[in-house]
Amino acid sequence: MPGSRREVRLRNTARRAVVRGADGLDARLPLSELARSVVRRVFPDHWSFLLGELALYSFIVLLLTGVFLTIFFDPSMRETPYQGSYEPLRGVLMSQAYLSTLRISFDVRGGLLIRQIHHWAALLFLAAIGAHMLRVFFTGAFRRPREANWLVGVTLFLLALLEGFTGYSLPDDLLSGTGLRIAQGITLSIPLAGTYLSFFAFGGEYPGEDIVSRLYPVHILLVPGLLLGLITVHILLVFTLKHTHWPGPGRTGRNVVGLPFFPQYVAKSAGLFFTVFGLLAVLGAVAQINPIWTYGPYRADVVSTGAQPDWYVGFLEGALRLMPGVETRLWGHTIMWNPLLTAVVLPGILFALLYAYPFFERWITGAPGERHLCDRPRDRPVRTALGVAALSCYAVLLLAGGQDILAFVFDVPVHALTRVLRIGFFAVPVTVFWLTRRLCLALQSRERRLLDEGEASGLVRQSAEGGFHPQHRALTAVERYAVLARERPWPLRPVDDDADAGHRGMRRRLDRARSAISAWYYQDRIVYPTTAEQRRKIDATTAGPDAHGSTDDG
Numbered sequence: 001m002p003g004s005r006r007e008v009r010l011r012n013t014a015r016r017a018v019v020r021g022a023d024g025l026d027a028r029l030p031l032s033e034l035a036r037s038v039v040r041r042v043f044p045d046h047w048s049f050l051l052g053e054l055a056l057y058s059f060i061v062l063l064l065t066g067v068f069l070t071i072f073f074d075p076s077m078r079e080t081p082y083q084g085s086y087e088p089l090r091g092v093l094m095s096q097a098y099l100s101t102l103r104i105s106f107d108v109r110g111g112l113l114i115r116q117i118h119h120w121a122a123l124l125f126l127a128a129i130g131a132h133m134l135r136v137f138f139t140g141a142f143r144r145p146r147e148a149n150w151l152v153g154v155t156l157f158l159l160a161l162l163e164g165f166t167g168y169s170l171p172d173d174l175l176s177g178t179g180l181r182i183a184q185g186i187t188l189s190i191p192l193a194g195t196y197l198s199f200f201a202f203g204g205e206y207p208g209e210d211i212v213s214r215l216y217p218v219h220i221l222l223v224p225g226l227l228l229g230l231i232t233v234h235i236l237l238v239f240t241l242k243h244t245h246w247p248g249p250g251r252t253g254r255n256v257v258g259l260p261f262f263p264q265y266v267a268k269s270a271g272l273f274f275t276v277f278g279l280l281a282v283l284g285a286v287a288q289i290n291p292i293w294t295y296g297p298y299r300a301d302v303v304s305t306g307a308q309p310d311w312y313v314g315f316l317e318g319a320l321r322l323m324p325g326v327e328t329r330l331w332g333h334t335i336m337w338n339p340l341l342t343a344v345v346l347p348g349i350l351f352a353l354l355y356a357y358p359f360f361e362r363w364i365t366g367a368p369g370e371r372h373l374c375d376r377p378r379d380r381p382v383r384t385a386l387g388v389a390a391l392s393c394y395a396v397l398l399l400a401g402g403q404d405i406l407a408f409v410f411d412v413p414v415h416a417l418t419r420v421l422r423i424g425f426f427a428v429p430v431t432v433f434w435l436t437r438r439l440c441l442a443l444q445s446r447e448r449r450l451l452d453e454g455e456a457s458g459l460v461r462q463s464a465e466g467g468f469h470p471q472h473r474a475l476t477a478v479e480r481y482a483v484l485a486r487e488r489p490w491p492l493r494p495v496d497d498d499a500d501a502g503h504r505g506m507r508r509r510l511d512r513a514r515s516a517i518s519a520w521y522y523q524d525r526i527v528y529p530t531t532a533e534q535r536r537k538i539d540a541t542t543a544g545p546d547a548h549g550s551t552d553d554g
Contacts, residue, residue: 041242042243058121058276082102084103143361166215166218176292188339189339245373318399320339369544373541381437381440383521384440389432390429396421455472484528492519494519
């Protein structure tokens with residue numbers, strides 16, 4: 001009996017000590033309030049919002065498998081005869097980087113499986129980031145207050161491309177070595193600084209002795225650290241700024257409707273992680289990828305036939321193949337326009353446009369408030385058409401990256417195919433832009449008819465005169481809400497010369513250009529039939545929290 005009382009006192013004392021410690025810690029670090037705010041956070045329940053998590057979980061798989069591969073990989077370029085278990089290469093001189101990759105593939109238990117999972121995860125990581133960025137672009141989720149998160153996302157995509165290229169180049173096989181040779185040519189094309197950059201990267205004349213050992217820390221330390229830091233910033237911004245969500249009954253620009261973070265969303269997200277991991281494991285086990293033993297070790301005097309890079313840099317390969325070989329001699333320097341324009345200027349313009357687009361659209365829209373409701377692509381015809389045209393241009397360049405393979409498979413002259421792709425590079429995006437914009441307007445026109453006439457019921461009424469007339473069913477209130485509760489900005493009003501009399505020179509021309517671009521961007525629209533009262537309700541629904549001073553989660 002005395003022993004039991006002593007145990008009770010000890011438990012009570014321990015409990016009070018734990019409570020005091022937790023209270024003291026919470027007073028200095030308000031973890032409980034942070035935990036409560038995280039647990040109460042609401043996330044939209046729509047599949048399109050899982051694309052970002054798909055990228056996150058593939059990145060986690062990359063980290064786990066990368067740690068395993070780092071243990072066995074040797075980044076040295078010192079040549080050694082191969083004496084491993086792969087008989088066709090026995091006695092062949094090769095770098096330690098290539099030899100250790102062969103050892104991982106054939107002599108380390110589970111090494112080939114982990115290596116293939118790592119490669120498939122890298123492809124999924126980049127594909128998920130690209131798909132996530134497309135979702136954000138086409139739905140307008142980059143608008144205020146999420147411009148900073150868009151910039152972080154574009155930087156993540158750029159770093160992921162760099163990470164993929166460095167990892168692809170580490171095995172020092174014939175295929176990756178051919179890619180490094182192309183990268184060295186691109187580096188040399190940079191005026192003035194190209195030679196110095198090439199010597200620094202390769203440690204001397206190509207192929208040098210240091211390129212793999214210098215790419216290795218970039219691949220396993222520098223870029224992953226930057227990716228991890230930016231992903232953390234990205235997630236923190238998502239928690240702070242809250243998610244966008246699709247319009248619908250009860251959904252406004254001042255709330256978020258969906259699943260609470262814990263336990264529903266956590267369970268759903270955990271299921272996605274295990275699904276991603278399982279799918280990558282199955283692909284790594286049954287789908288061969290990057291079989292370096294069939295390519296052989298890299299030699300500077302040998303180029304592999306049918307050399308194709310991974311899809312995410314395939315557009316650069318295609319641009320290099322389409323650009324004619326043109327060079328200019330200026331002041332004792334030769335400027336090679338092919339690699340310079342296609343592999344330096346073109347990617348620079350691409351990412352500059354991606355970084356600048358949110359601010360450009362805000363400039364021509366003139367909307368100062370926050371935007372938390374997603375746009376339907378059909379409601380922004382020009383933005384959607386620009387995005388689809390860019391994708392079509394990428395598709396043309398990707399096809400051009402394998403024009404030799406296409407010419408061989410379809411038995412067509414490679415020069416003729418190259419000329420067709422050169423024309424397509426300019427003609428296809430213009431055609432696709434026009435078709436996409438017309439399709440968006442056609443979808444809006446159909447919705448206008450549904451609002452006016454209703455939806456076809458499938459019934460036909462015969463009149464007394466003998467004519468047949470199809471019957472229509474009027475849209476329900478929920479269906480009308482889904483169509484009408486959208487923000488459709490109007491073009492900015494043209495600058496009035498009398499009101500603009502105080503503006504001179506560049507500022508007046510800039511204002512006129514802004515009005516002209518805004519008119520081109522927003523003038524094509526189908527006006528939906530709404531009353532003044534409906535318009536006020538729509539404006540109240542789409543307005544952000546800054547218009548009312550509060551934010552509600554529901």
